Every structure is written in C-alpha cells, then in structure tokens.
Amino acid sequence: MTETVVPEPTPEQAALFSRVRRMMLIAGLTTALAVAAVLVAIGYRLYRAEGSSPASNTTATLPKGxxxxxxxxxxxxxxxxxxxxxxxxxxxxxxxxxxxxxxxxxxxxx
CATH class of the missing domain: 2.60.40 (Immunoglobulin-like)
Known part of the structure; x- marks a missing residue:
C-alpha cells in the first residue's frame, strides 16, 4: 500500500489556517454564550413565574349612592x-x- 504524502503548507497557508481556527473558536464561543443566555432567561422565567391564583369571591362595598x-x-x-x-x-x-x-x-x- 502506498500512502499519499501531504505537502507541508507554506507560511502564508499556515497563517491563514491559524486565523481560520481562531475565528471558528470565537464563533463557537459566541454561539455557546448566546445559547447559555437563552437557557438562563427561560429558566429564570419558569422559576420566577407565580402559579395561577385561586379564584376568590370578594364583595367590595361602595358608598351609598x-x-x-x-x-x-x-x-x-x-x-x-x-x-x-x-x-x-x-x-x-x-x-x-x-x-x-x-x-x-x-x-x-x-
């Protein structure tokens, strides 16, 4: 079996690869932060929400006339x-x- 030999990248290509990796890392972290913020907001609204209040019968009195x-x-x-x-x-x-x-x-x- 013969193996395919991949040529070494040139310095410009290596710099480009490192920039792409860095940008992908930043995009991935930003996406993770946005998803975490949405989950925190949903959790906050779920745990802060008050249950439905029970029905009450109340009689308010008004002044005469x-x-x-x-x-x-x-x-x-x-x-x-x-x-x-x-x-x-x-x-x-x-x-x-x-x-x-x-x-x-x-x-x-x-």
Missing part, C-alpha cells in the same frame, strides 16, 4: 371609576388579590 362609571385593567391593577354624588373617584385594586391599592378623589376648586 355611588355608581360605577367605568372599569379597566392596567397591568396588574383593576381600575374602577366611581361617581359618588357628583364627585368622581378612581379606585385601584390588585388584579390577583383584589385588595385595594389606591384611591384618587377629584373635587372642584373652591
């Missing part, structure tokens, strides 16, 4: 606009627990 003008959801807040005897009031509640988080009352200037 008040009526709900509008409702809205803003992020994780439930927003109610109330008309209380001619004065407008906005009440916010946490959407998951339905606990009051704020109240904004509008009054005319004296």
């Amino acid at each position: 008040a009526r709900i003008v509008s409702t809205a959801v803003a992020g994780d807040r439930l927003v109610l606009t109330l008309d209380i005897g001619g004065a407008v009031e906005i009440r916010t509640f946490d959407a998951k627990t339905l606990k009051p988080t704020g109240r904004l009352t509008f009054a005319p200037e004296p």
Whole structure:
C-alpha cells in the first residue's frame, strides 16, 4: 500500500489556517454564550413565574349612592371609576388579590 504524502503548507497557508481556527473558536464561543443566555432567561422565567391564583369571591362595598362609571385593567391593577354624588373617584385594586391599592378623589376648586 502506498500512502499519499501531504505537502507541508507554506507560511502564508499556515497563517491563514491559524486565523481560520481562531475565528471558528470565537464563533463557537459566541454561539455557546448566546445559547447559555437563552437557557438562563427561560429558566429564570419558569422559576420566577407565580402559579395561577385561586379564584376568590370578594364583595367590595361602595358608598351609598355611588355608581360605577367605568372599569379597566392596567397591568396588574383593576381600575374602577366611581361617581359618588357628583364627585368622581378612581379606585385601584390588585388584579390577583383584589385588595385595594389606591384611591384618587377629584373635587372642584373652591
């Protein structure tokens, strides 16, 4: 059997091979870093996610004569606009627990 003899690369070819190897190493490390970042982000979102909250029956009391003008959801807040005897009031509640988080009352200037 005869073996094929591969000629030695010239210095320019050797330099080119080393540059290609270095660029491939950089590309491989960058790809590995990107995949690791995606996996970390997915893991963070999975472990940070809160389970679905149990359904709750809550009764909120309104002042006498008040009526709900509008409702809205803003992020994780439930927003109610109330008309209380001619004065407008906005009440916010946490959407998951339905606990009051704020109240904004509008009054005319004296």
